[in-house]
Amino acid sequence: MYFLMRSLPMDINEINDQKARRKEELEFLEKIGINPYPYEFNKTHSAIEIISQFRDEEPEKFSKVFVAGRIMTFRRMGKATFCDIQDETGRIQIYFRKNDLGDSYDLLKYLDIGDIIGVEGFVFRTRMGEITVHTQRYEILCKSLTPIPVPKVEEDESGNKIVHDQFTDKEQRYRKRYVDLIVNPDVREIFRKRAKIISFIRNYFDSRGWLEVETPILQPIYGGATARPFITHHNALDIDLYLRIADELYLKRLIVGGFEGVYEISKNFRNEGMDKMHNPEFTALEIYVAYKDYFWVMELVEDLLNSLVTYLYGTEKIVYDNVEIDFKKPFARRKMFDLFKEYIGEDLKNKSEQELLEIGKRLELEFPENASKAKILDEIFSEIVQPNLIQPTFVIDYPIEMSPLAKKHRSEEGLVERFELFVNGFEIANAFSELNDPRDQRSRFEEQARLRAKGDEEAMVIDEDFLNALEVGMPPTGGLGIGIDRLVMLLTNQKSIRDVILFPQMKPENQ
């Protein structure tokens, strides 16, 4: 017997007394003929509609409304009860009175915080001045069996909101995002902004006639970025496939195919570390437009971000982490090697791998063994220069070793026509005049293959079909990538990528 007991799943929640009590309430409601999970409710008003509609005009006749939402607070006072219900738009106070409701008033005691109800009533203003729905009839729309955290909101004299017992445990918030969304209204706001940002970008591109496309997530050869991929397996074909690390090479094939502007909002996957700037799956935007170069793309990015910020906030300025950031056009444009000169006091152009390594070490940086020239420059840049780039700054003209898919600079030896946009030290955008000379592309791939042979697991692999596409011929093309998650972080003042991804990757909980 003892062993039997011990071998039963002893889920702590199963023996939770609050859960048990709610289950009893639910069974009681069913016994007296009430369906605690009915099929529909015809809402006429949202919480915010009621408040905005009745705030200014005090209606002579009380107006009838049908509202529905989740019960967030209860104030029971014997023969009268107040509660706040919450719908997608906000909260509205509901008033119940024994005189009006009779027997159904007594059933209120079988309702709990977390239940969802529908209310038919008229709107009035209480003595304390709060716009409230006076219930004439109500019905339960969903009985909640698991209690949710109950933060309480207090308003001080100056109208500031103080939240008591806020649901703050980050692990629980990310794992149980549905609870987080219910009890932390700011979280809903972030994801609404995220949706607005994405739809703004989509409209911006669509209205210019560029085509939204979908390219493979499962790829036999991964490419378009330097990163380690996730590997999966297709059973019927019995081949390994890679989850895409970027969609660049497919989008360029579409430019070869004759589309003159294509873009994709793409979930990419990189099998690397996670921290507040990296989630293993993330969203990137890439766009390619035929007959354009990177100067044109710079103007596109300036205008896109400027109009996006203006659309969201009605101004060109935002505040991130108490720093004001101004998206006024044009953004600063700085050549990469000029920035090196400014921040290191030395011209790194034409330096050998060995010389760069020595400079890096003097700056107290550490490098992996066999670090390539590209890696060393990248390291020096991201450690020394990048943190200083707070206001929107285009860094232009990268060394060729760092950019195997970008076209050679039209006038400067050893450089490519590439820019990255930095804001608040974040890399927001990456763009080039796209390399379309198949002979040059092949030799760049071959150089990547050499790096790979030397042990660089992130170096690119040769994609013969992509080279074939370039041989068919791609027009001059400007290409751009934007990290959507980081852009959302910047525009919503969030410090961690997990706060702008609804379901961030977490280790499974130990069962």
Added chain:
RNA sequence: GACCCUGUAGCUCAGGGGUAGAGCACCUGACUUUUAAUCAGGGGGUCGCAGGUUCGAUUCCUGCCAGGGUCACCA
């Protein structure tokens, strides 16, 4: 992957080698315009998991698990 911090009630947290604490939530009672409602009473915990030291561990030690942070790799 390395280091630091954290894990106690549904939530937010305090405590500490000898039967586990608060506020809110929950239950009972009072209260027909309250709003962090109030007042009176009450229930609720293998103190993340496993092992060790000890007469005795939730507390001390070790390992593990999970989370957060810093660093490394990357966007």
